[in-house]
Amino acid sequence: MELNKFILAVIALKPEKVGGCGAPIFYAENKEEQDKIATTLARITEGVVHDLENGIYIIVKH
Amino acid sequence: MLGAPFFQAMLTGIVTGVLIRYSMLKRDYRQYPSYPHGTTIHLAMAFIAAVIGSVAIPALAEKEFTAVTFLALAAAQFREVRGMERIMLRNLDRLNLVSRGMEYIEGIARVFEARNYLVMLTSLLVGGATYWGNIFYGLLVAFIAYLITGKLKGGKNIGEIARVREGKISFKGPNLFVDDIHFMNLGTDNIKNKYLQRGLGVIIEPFDDNARATLANVGQRMAIAHDAAALLGLYKDVDTAEFTPLLRRDLDTGRVGMVIVPIEKDIELLIEAIKKVPVLESAYRSPLKTIIGRKASD
Numbered sequence: 001m002e003l004n005k006f007i008l009a010v011i012a013l014k015p016e017k018v019g020g021c022g023a024p025i026f027y028a029e030n031k032e033e034q035d036k037i038a039t040t041l042a043r044i045t046e047g048v049v050h051d052l053e054n055g056i057y058i059i060v061k062h
Numbered sequence: 063m064l065g066a067p068f069f070q071a072m073l074t075g076i077v078t079g080v081l082i083r084y085s086m087l088k089r090d091y092r093q094y095p096s097y098p099h100g101t102t103i104h105l106a107m108a109f110i111a112a113v114i115g116s117v118a119i120p121a122l123a124e125k126e127f128t129a130v131t132f133l134a135l136a137a138a139q140f141r142e143v144r145g146m147e148r149i150m151l152r153n154l155d156r157l158n159l160v161s162r163g164m165e166y167i168e169g170i171a172r173v174f175e176a177r178n179y180l181v182m183l184t185s186l187l188v189g190g191a192t193y194w195g196n197i198f199y200g201l202l203v204a205f206i207a208y209l210i211t212g213k214l215k216g217g218k219n220i221g222e223i224a225r226v227r228e229g230k231i232s233f234k235g236p237n238l239f240v241d242d243i244h245f246m247n248l249g250t251d252n253i254k255n256k257y258l259q260r261g262l263g264v265i266i267e268p269f270d271d272n273a274r275a276t277l278a279n280v281g282q283r284m285a286i287a288h289d290a291a292a293l294l295g296l297y298k299d300v301d302t303a304e305f306t307p308l309l310r311r312d313l314d315t316g317r318v319g320m321v322i323v324p325i326e327k328d329i330e331l332l333i334e335a336i337k338k339v340p341v342l343e344s345a346y347r348s349p350l351k352t353i354i355g356r357k358a359s360d
Binding site for chain 2: 035038039042046047048049057061
């Protein structure tokens with residue numbers, strides 16, 4: 001089975017919720033900034049923004 | 063020396079063979095946009111098939127046995143037609159916004175091969191009938207062959223195995239639903255609003271267990287997404303992957319939901335488009351034909 005979904009970036013409101021390495025993490029001040037960063041990154045990476053519902057967005061390449 | 067009946071049989075066989083291929087080609091426009099050159103290629107192939115087919119019976123009758131060995135040669139040739147179509151469609155598919163999927167491509171490639179055999183068979187029968195009878199027998203056989211190929215070329219479509227109706231798009235938090243079928247998790251409000259404004263949801267309800275198993279096939283679902291997107295236009299580019307049309311299955315009932323963001327927001331047309339999607343030969347399942355399948359269904 002081929003692995004074909006990748007987390008490209010993490011956009012977090014709360015720094016304590018994310019950690020480790022693998023994908024770059026971007027911290028946002030508020031939801032507005034988070035949306036903006038997420039949209040920009042999604043356009044650049046051709047990925048899709050997903051909401052983990054705990055203040056964290058991930059960008060996934062499908 | 064070969065006589066006039068021989069050439070008459072050959073000519074009738076070739077002409078009817080190519081005409082029958084042409085009548086079958088027309089149907090392909092939607093499934094596989096046949097450019098002028100695509101048509102030329104397939105008519106040329108049909109011509110070869112028709113020549114070989116129509117020559118077989120008269121040649122046998124004239125005791126020219128070497129001519130018949132061409133039939134074997136032709137079979138090898140037409141397998142290559144299938145390979146050619148498969149490779150080309152697969153290459154093109156990588157650049158489609160919504161890919162056709164392997165199953166659909168295999169289906170199309172198989173159809174092209176099979177139709178060449180149909181042409182060969184038609185020409186064989188027409189050539190034989192003309193040779194032994196006269197040209198009127200030949201034309202009669204051609205007409206019958208035309209009716210039979212008409213039956214053979216068409217398969218079922220989605221509208222015959224399932225009910226297609228509108229579904230309501232809604233969000234619960236970031237999760238996209240059509241009616242109660244979950245699709246995906248979407249991040250930003252901007253995209254959610256686009257879905258609510260422009261998106262269309264459809265529910266495909268299978269009529270029986272056969273249809274349910276067919277709709278479970280991922281290749282079949284990709285074919286539905288591809289055809290719907292091709293007919294209604296797609297609000298998507300390479301950098302907006304979130305607007306890719308999706309089909310998801312309701313595990314409890316086997317219903318399949320679809321969500322698409324088209325350019326032309328018209329639910330009636332979308333439903334019509336989905337109903338006309340062919341049921342892929344390789345995706346078609348028929349558990350109800352077995353005793354186990356029938357018992358399991360109640």
